[in-house]
Amino acid sequence: MLFDINADSHIPKYEQIVSQVIFGVAAGSAGPGEMLPGVREVALRHVINFNTVAKAYQELERQGVVIARQGRGMEVTAEAPAVCRTRRKEIVQNRIREALREAVYSALTAEEVRKLVEEELVRANGKRR
Amino acid sequence: MLFDINADSHIPKYEQIVSQVIFGVAAGSAGPGEMLPGVREVALRHVINFNTVAKAYQELERQGVVIARQGRGMEVTAEAPAVCRTRRKEIVQNRIREALREAVYSALTAEEVRKLVEEELVRANGKRR
């Protein structure tokens, strides 16, 4: 489970972690019974504070994606895959909606917006592993 | 010149105002020599503080889009249209990039992303005046 934390984003880091765990579970990178990486490990790797990671994990527990196993770590729940597939669509939809909201307000035509989207899809797919 | 301030957005209000003025000028809603609505008027209409509007206007002056006319208001500069058309594309591109960045990370296929985009384009165009 790898993360891609963007410090320059308007989106809070803990929220980025939350979405990315959800995306990972939805995509099957982690399944029920598996443990998430420890808060300190994640914090160290991404040069952020472990409290920030802990906040993300708490939110994930609140959403029923993981359950805290005292002294062991965060375990992916049995319901997680279903929950995450639903949440994934909602999250992506909201992000796109917010971006396009301004794009359309900007008086760019739908065609110009599609062109920008295609450019970004190519760019993103190029970087994909 | 109307604004559409979203208090729930991750994007700061003053930054939303900045982009929307840029979009307005780029689209020709306001041209060189015209005055922007006063900080108090905008603040009153959108139920925000006028200091927030003032911060946005200062940023616009820094970017060369407007110039402060003491005691009169903010006047759109002669170079503004060119500046704003350039900035508009950068802004929209960045917003879409940030949204799609997560969308692709989420393991949705390009096809699924296009579908979400089209849904939002329809929704946005429906609301357009």
Add this chain to the structure above:
DNA sequence: CATAGTATACTATGTGTCTGTTACACATGA
């Protein structure tokens, strides 16, 4: 039993955004 690893809790600090308020200098029009 001791040790290491885990999440959790709490306090404190700094930064950025937004608000509310007051005051000032300048321009305009009655």
Add this chain to the structure above:
DNA sequence: TCATGTGTAACAGACACATAGTATACTATG
């Protein structure tokens, strides 16, 4: 001249985010 409009400035307070440090409780392992 005077009232009203403009942007600008300064301040204090609230809130969210992120950081930092410390302490606690639990579990697994040897």
